[in-house]
Structures are given as C-alpha cells and as structure tokens.
Amino acid sequence: MVPTPANADLKIAVIGGGTGSFTLLSGLKEYTSSLTALVNMADDGGSTGLLRDELGVLPPGDVRQCLVALSDAPKLRDLFNYRFEEGSLKGHAFGNLFLTALEKMTGDFAEGVEVAAEVLNISGRVDPITLTNVTLMMKTKSHGEVKGEFLIGESDLGGERPEMWLEPEAGLNPKAQTAIKEADIVVIAPGNLYGSLAPALIVPGVGEALAASKALKVYICNLVTKPGQTDGYSVSDFASEIERLAGRDFLDAVVFNTRQPDKNLLKKYAGAGELAVAYDMAKLENASYQAFGADLLAGTIWENTSKSDPMAAARTLIRHDPIVTARSIIELYSNRTNED
Amino acid sequence: MVPTPANADLKIAVIGGGTGSFTLLSGLKEYTSSLTALVNMADDGGSTGLLRDELGVLPPGDVRQCLVALSDAPKLRDLFNYRFEEGSLKGHAFGNLFLTALEKMTGDFAEGVEVAAEVLNISGRVDPITLTNVTLMMKTKSHGEVKGEFLIGESDLGGERPEMWLEPEAGLNPKAQTAIKEADIVVIAPGNLYGSLAPALIVPGVGEALAASKALKVYICNLVTKPGQTDGYSVSDFASEIERLAGRDFLDAVVFNTRQPDKNLLKKYAGAGELAVAYDMAKLENASYQAFGADLLAGTIWENTSKSDPMAAARTLIRHDPIVTARSIIELYSNRTNED
Numbered sequence: 001m002v003p004t005p006a007n008a009d010l011k012i013a014v015i016g017g018g019t020g021s022f023t024l025l026s027g028l029k030e031y032t033s034s035l036t037a038l039v040n041m042a043d044d045g046g047s048t049g050l051l052r053d054e055l056g057v058l059p060p061g062d063v064r065q066c067l068v069a070l071s072d073a074p075k076l077r078d079l080f081n082y083r084f085e086e087g088s089l090k091g092h093a094f095g096n097l098f099l100t101a102l103e104k105m106t107g108d109f110a111e112g113v114e115v116a117a118e119v120l121n122i123s124g125r126v127d128p129i130t131l132t133n134v135t136l137m138m139k140t141k142s143h144g145e146v147k148g149e150f151l152i153g154e155s156d157l158g159g160e161r162p163e164m165w166l167e168p169e170a171g172l173n174p175k176a177q178t179a180i181k182e183a184d185i186v187v188i189a190p191g192n193l194y195g196s197l198a199p200a201l202i203v204p205g206v207g208e209a210l211a212a213s214k215a216l217k218v219y220i221c222n223l224v225t226k227p228g229q230t231d232g233y234s235v236s237d238f239a240s241e242i243e244r245l246a247g248r249d250f251l252d253a254v255v256f257n258t259r260q261p262d263k264n265l266l267k268k269y270a271g272a273g274e275l276a277v278a279y280d281m282a283k284l285e286n287a288s289y290q291a292f293g294a295d296l297l298a299g300t301i302w303e304n305t306s307k308s309d310p311m312a313a314a315r316t317l318i319r320h321d322p323i324v325t326a327r328s329i330i331e332l333y334s335n336r337t338n339e340d
Numbered sequence: 341m342v343p344t345p346a347n348a349d350l351k352i353a354v355i356g357g358g359t360g361s362f363t364l365l366s367g368l369k370e371y372t373s374s375l376t377a378l379v380n381m382a383d384d385g386g387s388t389g390l391l392r393d394e395l396g397v398l399p400p401g402d403v404r405q406c407l408v409a410l411s412d413a414p415k416l417r418d419l420f421n422y423r424f425e426e427g428s429l430k431g432h433a434f435g436n437l438f439l440t441a442l443e444k445m446t447g448d449f450a451e452g453v454e455v456a457a458e459v460l461n462i463s464g465r466v467d468p469i470t471l472t473n474v475t476l477m478m479k480t481k482s483h484g485e486v487k488g489e490f491l492i493g494e495s496d497l498g499g500e501r502p503e504m505w506l507e508p509e510a511g512l513n514p515k516a517q518t519a520i521k522e523a524d525i526v527v528i529a530p531g532n533l534y535g536s537l538a539p540a541l542i543v544p545g546v547g548e549a550l551a552a553s554k555a556l557k558v559y560i561c562n563l564v565t566k567p568g569q570t571d572g573y574s575v576s577d578f579a580s581e582i583e584r585l586a587g588r589d590f591l592d593a594v595v596f597n598t599r600q601p602d603k604n605l606l607k608k609y610a611g612a613g614e615l616a617v618a619y620d621m622a623k624l625e626n627a628s629y630q631a632f633g634a635d636l637l638a639g640t641i642w643e644n645t646s647k648s649d650p651m652a653a654a655r656t657l658i659r660h661d662p663i664v665t666a667r668s669i670i671e672l673y674s675n676r677t678n679e680d
Contacts, residue, residue, distance in 0.1 A: 054427025075455055079438075082445045087394025088428045094441040098419075101434040105422045115415055119459055 010333070013038055013179045013215070015129070015206075016189025017196035018062040023319065024189050024220065025069035025124075027326030035124030036179040037066035042136035042166065042199035045150035047083070047092045051100050058109040058133055060099035062196075063126055067113070068095065071120035080120065110173075127179060129200045130170040136199045139163040153195030156228035164198050164245065172205035180206075183215040185333050188242055188251075190222045190320060193230055198245050207246035216333050219289075220325060221256040223297070223318050227273025235279040236287060251289040252336075255328050259295040261318050269318060276318075292332060296325050350673070353378055353519045353555070355469070355546075356529025357536035358402040363659065364529050364560065365409035365464075367666030375464030376519040377406035382476035382506065382539035385490035387423070387432045391440050398449040398473055400439035402536075403466055407453070408435065411460035420460065450513075467519060469540045470510040476539045479503040493535030496568035504538045504585065512545035520546075523555040525673050528582055528591075530562045530660060533570055538585050547586035556673050559629075560665060561596040563637070563658050567613025575619040576627060591629040592676075595668050599635040601658050609658060616658075632672055636665050 010032040014024050017040040028035055039062045044052055048061035064080055071077045080095030089097075095116070102112030113126055136149040140160045146152050180186055191197050200206065210217060219242050221235045230238070235256045243249050256279050260266070266276060284291035298321040350372040354364050357380040368375055379402045384392055388401035404420055411417045420435030429437075435456070442452030453466055476489040480502045486492050520526055531537050540546065550557060559582050561575045570578070575596040583589050596619050600606070606616060624631035638661040 050428075054429070055424070076459070079441055079445060079455070082441050084395070084441065084444070088390075089394070089437070094437070097429070097434070097437055101419060101422050101424065104424070105419060115419070119416070 010034060010185065010330075011179075011183045012036070012185045012187065012329075013183040014187045014189055015197075015200050016040065017043070017191045017200070018065040020189035020191035020196070020220075020320075021062070022065045022069045023322050024187060024325065025066060027322030027324075028187075028329070029070055029123055030323060031326055031330050033123045035070060036183070037070065037124070037126045038129045038176045038179060038200065039063050039066055039126060040196055040200040041128045041130050041132075041170075042134055042149045044135070044148045045153075047096050049150060050092070051096060055100060055104060056133070057100045057103045058128065058131070060096040060103075061093065063099060063113055063128060064093060064095035064116075066126045067116055067120050067122055070117075070122035070124045070126065072123060073119075073121045076120050080116075110175075125175075125179070127175045128173055129176050129206065130166075130203045131173050132166075132168065132170040134166040134168065134170045134199070136195075137165050137167050138194065149195050149199060153192055153229075157194075158228075159231065161241065161244070162194060164194065164202050166199065166202060170203045172203050172209070177205060177209050180209040180213050180215070183213060185329060186210065186213060186215045186217045187329060188217075188219040190220050192226060193222070193233075193238065193241060195229075197242065201242065201245040202247075207248035207250065210246055210250040211248040216252050216336055217250050218253045218255060218329055218332060219251055220296075220320065220329075221254055222277055223257055223261075223320065224269060224274040224276055231273070231275075233277065234283075235277055235291065236283050238277065239287070239289065249288055253290040253292055253332050254284075254287070255292045255294065255296070255325070255332070257296040257320075258293040259297050261297060265317050290332070292328065294324070294328050296320050296328065298322075350374060350525065350670075351523045352376070352525045352527065352669075353523040354527045354529055355537075355540050356380065357383070357531045357540070358405040360529035360531035360536070360560075360660075361402070362405045362409045363662050364527060364665065365406060367662030367664075368527075368669070369410055369463055370663060371666055371670050373463045375410060376523070377410065377464070377466045378469045378516045378519060378540065379403050379406055379466060380536055380540040381468045381470050381472075381510075382474055382489045384475070384488045385493075387436050389490060390431070391436055395440060395444060396473070397440045397443045398468065398471070400436040400443075401433065403439060403453055403468060404433060404435035404456075406466045407456055407460050407462055410457075410462035410464045410466065412463060413459075413461045416460050420456075450515075465515075465519070467515045468513055469516050469546065470506075470543045471513050472506075472508065472510040474506040474508065474510045474539070476535075477505050477507050478534065489535050489539060493532055493569075497534070498568075499571065501581065501584070502534060504534065504542050506539065506542060510543045512543050512549070517545060517549050520549040520553050520555070523553060525669060526550065526553060526555045526557045527669060528557075528559040530560050532566060533562070533573075533578065533581060535569075537582065541582065541585040542587075547588035547590065550586055550590040551588040556592050556676055557590050558593045558595060558669055558672060559591055560636075560660065560669070561594055562617055563597055563601075563660065564609060564614040564616055571613070571615075573617065574623075575617055575631065576623050578617065579627070579629065589628055593630040593632055593672050594624075594627070595632045595634065595636070595665070595672070597636040597660075598633040599637050601637060605657050630672070632668065634664070634668050636660050636668065638662075
C-alpha cells in the first residue's frame with residue numbers, strides 16, 4: 001500500500017482516545033508531519049486507573065498510545081507498550097509509569113508528555129484535551145448517575161441516549177483549542193462512543209472550537225456496535241450522537257465502511273453482541289454532512305497476544321486499515337479544496 | 341574548580357558499585373570521553389532486591405547510578421533517579437523500572453543498558469561486571485554462611501576477614517574483560533568493602549584481568565570505616581583486602597584522603613560508628629604500591645533529602661570531591677608516563 005503523495009504541511013488534529021486514535025495517527029503520519037493528537041483524559045480503568053487512584057495523576061494510557069503511534073523509535077515504542085506480567089508491577093504499561101513518574105517529579109503532566117515525545121522522537125504533537133483531573137459522569141433514567149469511564153463503559157443503556165458531563169468542570173487545554181482552530185482537518189477518531197469519545201467532546205469549549213474552526217471536520221465512524229451501548233446504531237445515529245455530545249452541529253463529513261467483513265468473523269462478533277454498523281444511503285444523502293462510504297477494512301490478520309481473551313484474535317480482525325482510512329480523509333480534503 | 345586540560349582519548353575503567361562509582365565517574369568524565377563503568381551485580385536490597393525477587397531480573401540499581409553519572413540529559417537523569425513515594429510503586433527508582441522492563445522485554449539485560457545509555461545520551465559505557473544472575477555469599481567463623489549482599493552488609497564481622505564467593509559461579513562479562521585489558525587506567529572506586537566492592541572483585545577472571553592489564557591500577561580508598569565491617573581498618577588494610585578479594589596483588593597506587601573532616605561532623609559520624617580512615621605513612625612508604633595522600637574532601641554542603649534519616653545530611657558531608665579526586669588520578673597517570 002503506497003500512500004498518495006503527502007502534503008507535509010497539512011495540519012491535522014485527531015480527537016479521540018486510545019486504539020481508534022492510534023490507528024488513525026499511524027496512517028495519517030504517512031501523509032503529514034503536522035499531526036496533533038487531542039486525547040480524552042477521563043480513562044480510569046486498568047493500569048491507568050490504578051495510577052490515578054494511588055498517585056493522583058492524570059490518566060497516562062491513551063496519551064501513551066498516541067505517543068507510540070507517532071513515534072519513530074522502534075525499540076522505545078515497544079518499551080512504552082510493554083506491560084509487566086508479574087509481581088506488584090503486574091498490568092502496568094511501562095509508558096504509563098514513564099508519564100506518571102514525570103508528572104510526579106515535575107508536577108506537570110504536560111511537561112511529562114513533552115519529555116516522552118522527545119525520547120520517542122515523535123513527529124507531530126500529543127496534547128491532553130484537558131489538564132483538569134476529571135471524572136466522567138453519566139445519567140440515564142434506568143441507572144441514575146454512574147461515575148467513572150470504566151463503569152460507564154460497562155453500563156447497559158437499553159437504547160437510552162445518556163446525559164454526560166465531567167466533574168469537576170474541565171478547562172479546555174489552550175494547546176488543544178489552538179490545534180482545533182489552526183487545523184486544516186479535524187478528525188473525530190472511531191472509538192467507544194460514550195466511554196471514550198464523549199469525554200473528549202463534552203469538555204466545555206470543544207464544541208465551540210469545532211464549530212468556529214475553518215477545518216474540514218470529519219468523523220470516522222465505528223465499524224461495529226457495542227452491546228448495551230450502541231446496539232442498532234447506524235452511521236447517522238453515531239454521527240448525530242457525536243454532534244449532540246459536542247453540543248454543536250459541526251461535522252462536514254462522515255466516513256464509513258461499506259465492506260461486509262468475513263461471515264465467520266461476523267458470527268464471532270455477533271456472539272459477543274457486536275454487529276457491523278449499518279448505513280442507510282437514502283438517509284445519509286440528506287444529512288447535513290457529506291457521507292463518504294468506502295472499503296476501510298484492514299486485510300491483515302492481527303495476532304492474538306492475549307491468551308486470557310479468546311475474543312481478542314477475532315476482535316482485532318475487524319479494524320480500520322490505517323493507510324486506506326487516512327487516504328480517504330486526505331482525498332475528502334483534496335476534493336473539497338479543488339471544488340472551492 | 342576548573343579541570344586541568346583533558347586527554348579525551350584516555351581510556352579509564354572504573355570498578356565498583358553505586359555511590360562511589362557515581363562520584364568518580366562524575367569527576368572523570370570531565371577529563372575523558374572514554375570512560376567505562378564496570379558494575380557490581382550482586383545488589384539485592386531495596387527497589388533492586390524487590391525487582392529481582394518478583395521478576396527474576398539482574399540488579400538494575402548500581403547500573404542506573406553509573407548511567408546517570410555519565411548522562412548529559414538533565415531531565416532524564418532526574419527521572420532515572422526519581423523514586424515513587426506512594427502506592428504499590430513506592431520506593432522504586434524509575435530507572436530501575438526502565439532497565440527491568442527492557443530486560444523482561446528483550447530477555448537481555450545488556451541490551452537494556454544499551455538502550456538506556458542511548459536515551460540518557462551518556463558519554464562512555466556502562467557494563468555489568470558479570471551477566472550471571474548471582475547471589476553474594478560470605479562465610480565467617482562467627483556467622484557461618486551468610487547469603488545476599490544486603491544481609492552481608494548488615495553482618496557484624498568482629499574484625500574477621502571473611503571468605504567470599506558468588507553463587508552460581510559468575511562469568512566475567514567479555515566486555516568488562518576487554519575494558520580492563522585495554523584501559524590506560526583502572527580505578528577501584530570507594531565503597532562498602534564487603535557489600536559492594538567484593539562482589540565485583542571476586543568475579544572469576546577479574547583478578548587475572550587486572551594483573552595482566554598494562555593499565556595504571558589505582559584504588560581510591562574509603563574515607564570512613566563501616567561499623568561491624570571495617571572498624572579500625574587503615575588505608576593499607578583496605579588496600580590489602582582489595583587485593584586479597586581479587587586474589588592478586590595488582591595495585592599500582594592507592595589514593596587516600598589526608599584532610600581531617602570538620603570536628604562536629606566527625607562527632608556525628610562517630611556516633612554512628614563511622615571513623616575517618618587512618619593512614620600510617622611509614623607503612624605506606626614500604627607498600628608494593630605507590631601511596632598518594634591528598635585533600636580529597638568535597639567542600640560543598642549536600643542537601644538532606646531524606647526526612648526519615650537524620651544522619652543523611654551529615655553522612656553526605658564526608659564525601660570525595662569528584663573533580664579533585666579525578667584530577668589526582670589523572671596526575672598520577674601523567675607522572676608515571678613522564679617517568680617512563
């Protein structure tokens with residue numbers, strides 16, 4: 001897969017969390033050196049959650065994944081993603097400890113990110129969407145208030161579209177605001193809608209910044225639904241929730257996958273309650289944004305590295321192809337520019 | 341303190357453990373860029389001991405200190421020495437976690453050291469004296485066998501000169517052997533004689549390598565005695581124990597301090613059983629090595645960073661001055677060369 005010619009000056013900001021941003025950044029970095037990852041800062045599960053609980057630091061996990069995506073230092077990339085497997089360090093990703101130690105040492109999470117960025121020799125920038133130490137909050141009729149990203153991600157919403165906010169009220173990181181303002185393209189990454197995209201989109205000021213920015217604003221729609229959370233959501237449902245959470249209709253384009261994944265694979269996913277996201281072309285043609293369907297699936301067979309999770313092998317198979325997805329974004333932008 | 345002109349090509353190897361090697365390397369790096377730290381690998385206390393116990397890795401602590409001494413990256417130096425203060429990570433120096441994660445990831449401690457050396461932008465090299473996962477062993481009449489560097493360091497020897505060995509038998513790291521062979525100067529750093537220098541000197545092959553090397557071999561004698569271990573040891577006692585442990589008479593020179601530390605300071609040290617090391621000039625003049633006495637004390641007041649240890653402030657005050665001590669070594673070498 002050879003990228004189309006790069007426009008190294010194209011300023012692209014990617015808003016999201018961990019895996020979805022990782023995929024997009026990995027692809028987009030082949031097209032530009034002016035990438036900025038704006039990262040959700042409400043994660044409170046796993047290694048990240050333990051570090052927040054014990055040391056009161058900001059969540060390092062998603063920032064780490066974005067740094068790794070943009071890194072040009074193979075050994076250190078692997079080191080940052082290395083997880084200890086035994087003893088009292090078990091489960092901690094090394095990169096999380098790196099960011100945590102720097103934050104504790106300097107008292108400044110953002111400075112830690114800068115040092116990590118230098119060590120990892122990244123192209124582009126990684127900026128937390130907020131530097132406030134926030135907790136994600138959700139309210140639904142059936143659950144009342146639910147506190148914390150991990151629990152929210154586990155909640156069965158039964159089709160309800162939840163009210164969501166951050167506590168305490170988050171301040172938009174000025175560097176994130178600038179990145180959105182100055183971008184040529186802002187991409188909303190695919191990801192867990194309420195657990196991972198919401199905490200970035202609901203930071204006060206993000207919706208306003210998106211609406212005010214002259215960038216092309218594109219959402220890369222999820223490939224499958226999440227059981228209990230987005231069951232039955234079509235492409236337009238995802239898009240309208242993205243805009244509802246940001247409090248603004250800001251999307252210029254939505255890119256969605258049109259290729260059906262392999263039948264056996266779909267069966268495995270269906271067994272776990274995950275279904276391919278449907279699209280209704282008639283509806284999408286009348287949307288306020290341009291809907292762009294394409295074959296976005298990765299053809300590569302990913303390795304199952306988690307013995308404890310038999311779904312992992314299958315789950316990694318329905319993934320966005322980083323290069324193809326990135327190219328679709330660049331093409332959308334080029335076409336728009338040419339039409340102007 | 342301005343260094344005398346450097347001889348950037350002078351090959352110097354420093355054998356030792358943590359703090360003593362740190363001091364010497366910090367000074368010597370002003371005089372040459374061809375420094376090699378050869379590090380004791382039997383440490384089993386504190387953060388290092390816990391990582392060895394839980395993860396089966398080689399001891400990172402002393403290697404970390406030597407890397408930091410040779411580093412030219414201020415922020416990363418501080419990060420490597422940063423210790424977590426709370427939670428399940430409490431007590432771990434970040435640099436120890438760095439070396440441990442790399443060893444677990446690559447299966448090769450030496451490769452981890454290379455990566456750390458690159459990240460820390462060190463001048464010179466740091467090589468473990470052995471890559472065998474060893475335990476320090478000691479035998480005395482009063483204690484029988486004592487296992488492990490930490491316990492050995494705590495044992496009251498009552499004046500006995502202990503039998504010492506490593507289990508399993510250690511292989512001399514070929515890179516350490518080459519460094520000793522090719523050095524212009526080999527320095528034995530000051531340090532805990534039985535707990536820190538012995539485990540380096542008793543590695544099979546070290547004594548032979550030292551005896552065979554054409555380098556100037558210098559021991560920088562400790563400043564104070566250690567209660568229960570080296571009580572009453574004079575400069576010549578330390579030197580003869582160094583040679584006994586290495587199994588060879590190899591020393592060309594011993595550098596010792598002649599300035600009495602401040603009286604109040606000495607009192608504090610005496611309260612903890614630590615006395616200034618005495619020297620008998622008549623005896624030293626007849627020694628098989630050249631004895632070189634000088635004012636080696638650091639004049640700087642060091643900061644007490646340990647609230648839990650009221651001795652820390654005092655203890656840090658009787659220290660070798662890195663530059664003065666390094667210069668004394670360089671001068672010894674220059675004089676010898678001129679006499680040739």
